Amino acid sequence: MPVTSTVERPGDAPDGPALPVNELFASLQGEGKLAGVPSTFVRTSGCNLRCWFCDSYHTSWEPTHAWLSVDRIVEEVAARDPTHVVLTGGEPLLHDASTTLLERLAAEGYHVTVETNGTFAPDAPMDLASVSPKLSTSTPRTENAPKGDPGEWEARHEARRIDFAALTTLLERHEAQLKFVVTDPDDMAEIDALVADVRERTDADLNDHDVLLMPEGQTREELESTRNVVADLAAEYGYRYTPRLHVDLWNDAPET
């Protein structure tokens, strides 16, 4: 039973540390170097960016959620089998209470991956920082914005999408992977430049096999036309390819 249908939906946060939760479910990690590992997903609502292709529309363009206390989230995680947890969103690290949740999950011994756009780097425990910096092709333009007046978000997204201080801090503090959503072969020049820039700004290791190329696509049908192009680019450039296993398996079903 989805947690979001079993809890009251007050408009305001309860007292104490709490997070706006869009969904909470057990599945298989679909992306990155832990793809295939059974994991419990905690998806917070709210984002500081607006990628035109966001596959979690109800956390960014149209945020919806129930407020859950950190205690309740830890209980919901404990009620499920996986020992791996994925904290995602939306942008989970924009919420201060995510730090509290990460401290609690670490104390309980879970392996925690944080899926983040890399524009926040709070001092919080993470076993894997799964960082997905946003390329210029993610910016919502008039022709592709899913909602509203694109001018409203185009400049804001563009100004916020890369924060080198946050990126280098995440790499210095945590085991990390950089996971780029590729929408076009022309993205490769930007990825190469960004990886070089990051390497120049920090002594932290960033190996080519920790740089992941992920095909853009919210549905099986979309991935059908993008995955081989991106796989060939990974082979050509020497970066790692990551599938979107959950989309292959369950298409765009919620809570997968």
Ligand SMILES: C[S@@+](CC[C@H](N)C(=O)[O-])C[C@H]1O[C@@H](n2cnc3c(N)ncnc32)[C@H](O)[C@@H]1O
């Ligand atoms: C919804 S985001 C939430 C975490 C964080 N806001 C971020 O962007 O990394 C989770 C992952 O899905 C990726 N993603 C979102 N929409 C996608 C799409 N249409 N195709 C491929 N990956 C997508 C993001 O880049 C990120 O790696």
Ligand SMILES: Nc1nc2[nH]cc(C(=O)O)c2c(=O)[nH]1
């Ligand atoms: N199965 C599955 N794996 C995922 N890995 C990262 C996800 C995300 O939305 O952050 C995700 C997701 O939504 N589902």
Ligand code: SF4
């Ligand atoms: S940063 Fe992540 S959650 Fe925010 S709009 Fe982009 S893909 Fe969606």
Ligand SMILES: [Mg+2]
């Ligand atoms: Mg997802």
